[in-house]
Amino acid sequence: MRPTGRLHLGHYHGVLKNxxxxxxxxxxxxxxxxxxxxxxxYEDPTNIPDSTRDMVIDWLAAGINPGSATLxxxxxVPEHAELHLLLSMITPLGWxxxxxxxxxxxxxxxxxxxxxxxxxxxxxxxxADILIYKAGQVPVGEDQVAHVELTREVARRFNHIFGRExxxxxxxxxxxxxxxxxxxxxxDELRRRYQEQGDQExxxxxxxxxxxxxxxxxxxxxxxxxxxxxxxxxxxxxxxxLLTKASKMPGLDxxxxxxxxxxxxxLRDSPAEVEKALRTMPTDPARVRRTDPGDPEKCPVxxxxxxxxxxxxHEWVQQGCRSAGIGCLECKQPIIDAVLAELTPxxxxxxxxxxxxxxxxxxxxxxxxxARDVARETMEEVRxxxxxxMS
Numbered sequence: 001m002r003p004t005g006r007l008h009l010g011h012y013h014g015v016l017k018n019x020x021x022x023x024x025x026x027x028x029x030x031x032x033x034x035x036x037x038x039x040x041x042y043e044d045p046t047n048i049p050d051s052t053r054d055m056v057i058d059w060l061a062a063g064i065n066p067g068s069a070t071l072x073x074x075x076x077v078p079e080h081a082e083l084h085l086l087l088s089m090i091t092p093l094g095w096x097x098x099x100x101x102x103x104x105x106x107x108x109x110x111x112x113x114x115x116x117x118x119x120x121x122x123x124x125x126x127x128a129d130i131l132i133y134k135a136g137q138v139p140v141g142e143d144q145v146a147h148v149e150l151t152r153e154v155a156r157r158f159n160h161i162f163g164r165e166x167x168x169x170x171x172x173x174x175x176x177x178x179x180x181x182x183x184x185x186x187x188d189e190l191r192r193r194y195q196e197q198g199d200q201e202x203x204x205x206x207x208x209x210x211x212x213x214x215x216x217x218x219x220x221x222x223x224x225x226x227x228x229x230x231x232x233x234x235x236x237x238x239x240x241x242l243l244t245k246a247s248k249m250p251g252l253d254x255x256x257x258x259x260x261x262x263x264x265x266x267l268r269d270s271p272a273e274v275e276k277a278l279r280t281m282p283t284d285p286a287r288v289r290r291t292d293p294g295d296p297e298k299c300p301v302x303x304x305x306x307x308x309x310x311x312x313x314h315e316w317v318q319q320g321c322r323s324a325g326i327g328c329l330e331c332k333q334p335i336i337d338a339v340l341a342e343l344t345p346x347x348x349x350x351x352x353x354x355x356x357x358x359x360x361x362x363x364x365x366x367x368x369x370x371a372r373d374v375a376r377e378t379m380e381e382v383r384x385x386x387x388x389x390m391s
Contacts, residue, residue, distance in 0.1 A: 001030075002037045003051035007058040008264035009339070010257030012346075013307065014247030016062045018139060019069075022242075028069035029133050029371060032056065035074050035081070039122040040105070040112055056360060058267050061350035072367035074129065079375035084121070084128040086382060087154055090161060091124055095153065099123045100146050127151040130239050132375045137242040148241040155236040162385040163232035172227035175220035179213055191228050203228070219381065235385050236378075248307055252281040254300035268350050271340055278304075278336050283328040284321070294321045294328075301331055308338035 001015065022028055032052045038045060052073060059071065074080055096102065097120070106114050130138055130151050138148050165171070176184045190206035193199040206228050210221050219233075226233040250256070251263030258264065265277055283301055284294035296302035296317055305317055313334050320326030353360055383389050 001055065002033050003048055003055050004259065005047070005051040006054045006266050006268055007062075008257055008259070008266050010247060010249045010251070010264065011058075012062060012267060013249035014141075015244070016059065016064070018244045019059075020063050022139060023065060023069040026137065029135070030059065030064060030069050030071050031077075031129070031371070032073045033129070035125065036122055039116075039118045039125075040109060040114065042116075042118065043113075053357070053360060056364060057350055057353045058346075060353050060360070060363070061267065061346045063349075066363045066367060070367045070370050071363060072371040073364060076364075076368040077132075077371050077375050079132055079372065079379045080125070080128050082379060083132050083375075083382060084125045086386060087124055087128055087131075087158065088121065090157055091154055095150060096120050096123060099150060101143070123147050123150050124154065127154045131155055131236045132378050133371075134237050134378060135239045136237065138239050139242045139244050141244055141246060145241045145243070148239060152238040155238045158236050159226075159232060159234050162382075163226060163235055165233055165385075168223070168232055169227070171220075172223050175216055175223050176227075178216045178220065180215075183209060183213070187224070187228075194228065195230050218377070222381075235381055248303070250300060250303040250307075252277055252300065254282075254303060265339065267343060267346050269343075271343075274339055274343065275336050278332055278339065279329065281332070283331075287321075287324075287328060290327050291324050293324045296321050301328070301335065304335045304339075305331075308335055308342075 001011075007016070019028070019030060023030075032055060034048050034052060037048060037051075056071065060066070064071065101123070102120065105119075126147050127150060130148070131154070138151075140148060176187060179187065187206060187209060190202040190209070193202035194206065207225070210216075210224050210228070213221065216224070222235065222237075223233045225237075247257075251258060251261055252265070253261065253263045255261050255263060265274055269277070281300060284296070284299040286292060286298070287294040296305075299321070302317065302321075305314060309317070316326075317331055321331060380389075
């Protein structure tokens with residue numbers, strides 16, 4: 001996530017609630033993309049440190065657990081930049097120019113100077129962010145699927161060019177023997193079924209078999225993955241897009257909740273600020289007087305009810321609004337109560353982290369070290385594959 005400072009309900013419902021689930025299902029890496037912030041706002045980076053701190057406090061307050069996931073800052077892991085550089089040597093320019101967001105953002109951000117390599121190359125930096133951890137799944141919205149597909153193409157091209165090591169099959173056969181006779185025989189059978197019959201189940205079983213081998217090195221395992229699939233050694237595995245549900249959290253004006261629209265409720269807004277924002281939000285323009293009937297479908301408040309209220313409240317709103325049986329302030333009260341109830345524990349935790357800046361710094365320091373350990377291993381393999389290591 002780019003460091004944008006304090007987060008709002010749109011971030012919470014659109015991203016963080018998903019992260020809260022994923023951190024218990026996968027080994028997760030969540031990072032502050034501070035280099036990415038420079039691709040569109042390089043002229044004034046002075047707010048990045050404070051924005052980073054505020055954003056991480058909101059992650060922690062929302063329930064992201066540094067014991068379950070790795071939290072770190074992108075620029076503190078310089079291997080991202082090295083892999084980005086090396087991938088740029090093999091990535092055709094046309095691949096970057098056709099990424100949909102390249103032209104879209106140029107249109108939307110006409111007031112900014114985007115005629116830079118940093119802006120053109122940021123999808124490739126994203127690819128490096130993903131590939132350096134050999135990520136299997138990347139949680140993204142539909143608008144980011146094209147970026148994951150670019151990453152897959154880059155990984156495929158890299159493996160095709162640099163995964164053809166000398167004596168590959170001999171080394172793969174030697175690696176297979178380390179699995180033991182029984183497992184080696186099973187691997188051969190599964191490999192034959194996949195390569196001769198296209199048996200996808202055999203492929204999955206063989207992959208699981210390799211994952212469970214504790215007596216072979218990481219390099220041998222990846223060599224056998226490539227041997228299994230009929231290619232060369234897979235150095236950078238191709239990730240899959242893990243589609244996240246689109247956020248239904250509207251802004252106070254009914255548009256998407258966004259700081260640029262000035263229609264947000266911050267996770268750390270005081271109860272008085274939250275109540276004032278919700279009480280003054282616009283409603284159905286047809287309801288000029290209290291006695292005028294309205295249409296919930298034309299009212300931003302109804303969108304909040306769809307996020308926070310149950311079916312009985314929905315029925316109460318529909319009936320009361322259309323018959324003018326309830327006023328707009330009455331209609332808003334269940335929303336106010338629900339939002340305050342949701343924010344109270346988040347704000348309590350945020351105050352604890354605000355009071356312990358050293359703890360937040362320590363969490364990030366530990367996360368950066370853990371991320372660097374993984375990134376260093378990948379870069380060692382990449383450098384060997386690209387003949388950048390002297391024997």
